[in-house]
Amino acid sequence: MKSVLVLGGGFAGIEAAIYLKKANYNVTLVSDRDYLFIYPTSIWIPTGNAKFSDICIDLNELKNVHNFNLIVDGVQTIDAKNNSYTLKSGKTLEGFSHVVLAMGASKMKHKGIENTLSICGTPEQSLQIRDKLDELIKKGSAKICFGFGGNPKDTSAVRGGPGFELLFNVHNMLKKKGIRNNFELTFFAPMPEPGKRLGPKALKMMDSFFKELNIKQHYGKKIKEFKGDSIIFEDDSFLESDFTMFIAAGDGHDVVKDSDLPTNEAGFISIDDNCRVIFEDSNMPKNIYAIGDIAALQGADWRAKQGHIAEVMARNAAFNIIQTDKGLSDFKGYQEHLNILCVMDSGNGASFIYRDSTKAMMIPLPIVGHWLKRAWGKYYKLSKLNKTPRIPGM
Numbered sequence: 001m002k003s004v005l006v007l008g009g010g011f012a013g014i015e016a017a018i019y020l021k022k023a024n025y026n027v028t029l030v031s032d033r034d035y036l037f038i039y040p041t042s043i044w045i046p047t048g049n050a051k052f053s054d055i056c057i058d059l060n061e062l063k064n065v066h067n068f069n070l071i072v073d074g075v076q077t078i079d080a081k082n083n084s085y086t087l088k089s090g091k092t093l094e095g096f097s098h099v100v101l102a103m104g105a106s107k108m109k110h111k112g113i114e115n116t117l118s119i120c121g122t123p124e125q126s127l128q129i130r131d132k133l134d135e136l137i138k139k140g141s142a143k144i145c146f147g148f149g150g151n152p153k154d155t156s157a158v159r160g161g162p163g164f165e166l167l168f169n170v171h172n173m174l175k176k177k178g179i180r181n182n183f184e185l186t187f188f189a190p191m192p193e194p195g196k197r198l199g200p201k202a203l204k205m206m207d208s209f210f211k212e213l214n215i216k217q218h219y220g221k222k223i224k225e226f227k228g229d230s231i232i233f234e235d236d237s238f239l240e241s242d243f244t245m246f247i248a249a250g251d252g253h254d255v256v257k258d259s260d261l262p263t264n265e266a267g268f269i270s271i272d273d274n275c276r277v278i279f280e281d282s283n284m285p286k287n288i289y290a291i292g293d294i295a296a297l298q299g300a301d302w303r304a305k306q307g308h309i310a311e312v313m314a315r316n317a318a319f320n321i322i323q324t325d326k327g328l329s330d331f332k333g334y335q336e337h338l339n340i341l342c343v344m345d346s347g348n349g350a351s352f353i354y355r356d357s358t359k360a361m362m363i364p365l366p367i368v369g370h371w372l373k374r375a376w377g378k379y380y381k382l383s384k385l386n387k388t389p390r391i392p393g394m
């Protein structure tokens with residue numbers, strides 16, 4: 001039986017492991033957490049609309065349902081040339097027929113970042129944001145700033161959507177409590193038009209949402225430093241902030257940057273359309289795949305690292321591994337599937353956002369949009385655990 005090593009237990013790694021197990025591979029998955037974190041629905045943890053456990057899937061449960069081998073440990077070093085992978089515990093994994101890299105991204109490191117919390121950081125930060133908001137609500141009033149940053153070396157790694165979602169959810173939570181007027185909410189970003197890649201219509205709509213909800217906007221100035229009580233910009237102007245929620249853009253995974261894997265300028269792994277890692281040296285292995293946020297996506301300027309793209313890449317990589325072992329050369333590519341697809345939640349509704357190479361749209365879905373996203377979260381969990389049939393492509 002051929003063996004596959006999958007590094008990373010997020011959207012991409014789990015999907016690849018499930019598909020490879022279905023094809024009877026001996027799959028070993030390594031994750032530094034013992035749970036899969038469903039990031040898209042974690043936006044409700046800070047406002048108390050979801051419990052931490054609602055957002056997690058126990059990897060041991062997934063392992064038992066799908067029958068893969070699980071090692072809970074951190075990958076410390078990658079030696080692609082020798083097909084050798086060392087873990088934090090000191091263990092070395094070697095000799096697998098194929099390797100799938102799916103450890104996600106690291107984050108850009110800004111000065112003073114420790115004075116902020118991110119909804120896209122470690123899962124535990126969602127709880128810390130909740131505690132901070134509770135503290136400020138008890139205090140009775142505050143200035144809260146929400147923002148995201150860029151990565152000039154790879155714009156696909158910028159993640160702003162969850163920042164908008166959390167901000168709208170916090171606005172609605174404060175409104176429900178009848179204390180919204182005591183809080184100054186500001187959205188900030190270094191780019192002049194944050195959210196531009198969602199399309200011109202979305203940009204206009206976001207602007208009108210902010211005005212309607214009395215949320216201040218501060219755009220177009222590079223961030224110099226985060227302090228405990230403020231955000232300092234390139235021209236030394238500043239925003240006062242009792243609490244800053246800041247999503248640093250993704251950056252190449254630190255373990256990848258220290259390895260012999262080929263990367264783009266930002267440190268994301270260079271792959272071809274079939275998710276196979278492209279080494280310039282023809283003596284390097286041809287059995288390594290990279291999927292999800294860890295990989296350098298190629299394509300239109302607006303392309304973005306998203307969960308559904310990570311899953312398409314996972315299914316394609318699994319398919320391409322199977323084809324390779326059958327001696328076939330009919331492979332599947334991810335680029336034709338690139339689009340932006342999200343249901344941007346506000347706590348009392350949502351907006352459906354879609355962009356591909358021919359169209360860009362944003363459709364408000366009051367009330368029902370929120371429940372659609374909640375239903376998706378439940379579906380994701382149950383379908384991965386084989387408790388409900390999978391809808392093709394989801």
Ligand SMILES: Cc1cc2nc3c(=O)[nH]c(=O)nc-3n(C[C@H](O)[C@H](O)[C@H](O)COP(=O)(O)OP(=O)(O)OC[C@H]3O[C@@H](n4cnc5c(N)ncnc54)[C@H](O)[C@@H]3O)c2cc1C
Pocket residue numbers: 007008009010011012013030031032033035036037039040041042043073074075076102103104105119120121161162255291292293294305306307308309310341342343
């Ligand atoms: C708050 C939030 C909301 C989002 N909303 C949406 C949305 O609405 N729609 C959408 O399509 N996408 C959304 N995304 C993006 C989506 O979640 C990501 O694109 C997706 O999680 C990428 O999957 P991945 O498996 O590549 O990486 P990850 O989900 O980051 O998983 C990587 C895994 O690897 C593990 N790992 C990391 N380093 C190591 C190591 N050294 N050793 C072992 N294991 C390691 C991690 O523990 C993790 O389990 C959102 C993201 C966030 C953060």
